[in-house]
Amino acid sequence: MKIILDNLTVSYRRHPAVHHASGTFAEGEATAIFGPNGAGKSTLLKTMIGALRPDEGHVRFDGGSLADIAYLPQQSEIDRSLPVTVTDLVATGLWRRTGAFGGVDTASLARVSEALATVGLSGFASRTIDALSNGQFQRVLFARILVQDARLILLDEPFNAVDAKTTFDLLELVRRWKEEGRTVVAVLHDYEQVRAYFAQTLLLAREVVAWGATASVLTDDNLRRALDKVAVWHAHAPVCETAREGA
Template sequence: MTAVLQIRDVTLGYRELTLFRRLTMDIEAGTTLAVLGANGSGKSTFVKMLLGLIDPLSGSLNWPKGRPREIGYLAQMTEFDRRFPIRVRDLAAMGAWRGFGFRSGLDNAARDRMTAALDEAGVLDIADRPIHMLSGGQLQRALFARVIMQDAPLILLDEPFAAVDQSTEAHLLSIIHRWRDEGRSVVLVVHDLSSVLDHCSHALLLGGQEATHGPVDDVLTPDRLVAQGYLSESQASWMFRSSPKPQEPAHV
């Protein structure tokens, strides 16, 4: 597979706090990487590093084909101000801001793309509704429509399934599957271990100032999850006793 991003010997953190040390890994085209860890382990900080908002303490990020002009990004819902006075269609249009001026607005092709994005995300019927009137699931669908409009080769999703029901989660996963099939790279910060096992090909487990990367089945073992502080021994024993090991993780 082709590497979109090569992470080499990276130590990440802040002056007073090291989150993890000496991570070397590739983010490859057409794969989905799940990022897991206990609170404070560095998941969102890792995403900020990929966005270029912070630099690693040491090591390097190498883009073999150059840094993408656009990186799709969906922040945690708690970081989004729902009081902002815009409609669902305006929120989606913000994903294409590089392609239009604030005076000229969207051209016909971009409007068609926006309609298709709203439809795929399942919010076309509420496109003119102000975002402060949306439920949590409707807002997350609208935010996915904005990411669709970004049309990026690398997509970063920070807790994309927070505050959504199972039906909405399944719908959003279908969009992620489509991105995978198109050869895009998707990085998801997630908390639900079962959804990771079912839908992701690779995992990055953070915790205890360590970062472990590899195929899902190799990384998310009971011993590693306990050692890096993601589960207690009793939680790991219960979870892996009561849940059968999946056959082959779906390559998303």
């Protein structure tokens, strides 16, 4: 399953956060979206899942649809005050099989238990999510992705504010997904994580600076260009006149 960006522009109050981005996330590859703060990385991911509407251009899925996607938002966007158990949360990843109001049978509970064991949380099934550390909660969210069994996995800053041991364990899951032929796209900030686990990188600074093999993308020259592009942005710049507006 490939994701194709076709001249994609996404704006806030008509000022572009992602500007005329085109390219393809390769099928069966692990691709990092890398770039400075304010580069539009999370905006791009949310547009890919349909949470934001493009001003111009398209996101196309070759060989699949939105139903084939597992999406992990940033932890700060998730309300952990609800009285939800670890099992309940992980089981929501089974919605494609059970439906929105379907029950969780014995086989489904076994899948949940297996996923929790895989992420190192055996014995946590009955705990509520508000009692978990950031690292434990992130393991739960990865367990949810495991039971969802999606072909395309989108991760938004999955290792932010997570301890080193948890980060290593979850990065090994990313490696496993790649070996299984799944397509993984992750917004990341850690240069060494990208180089070690992601063969492909999109370097984004609202515009595509470089896209391809990680070693050829994350060069000193490209990183300087990305920083320069973000540094010159200001709130009173001219608005982006899109083709749709002109029509």
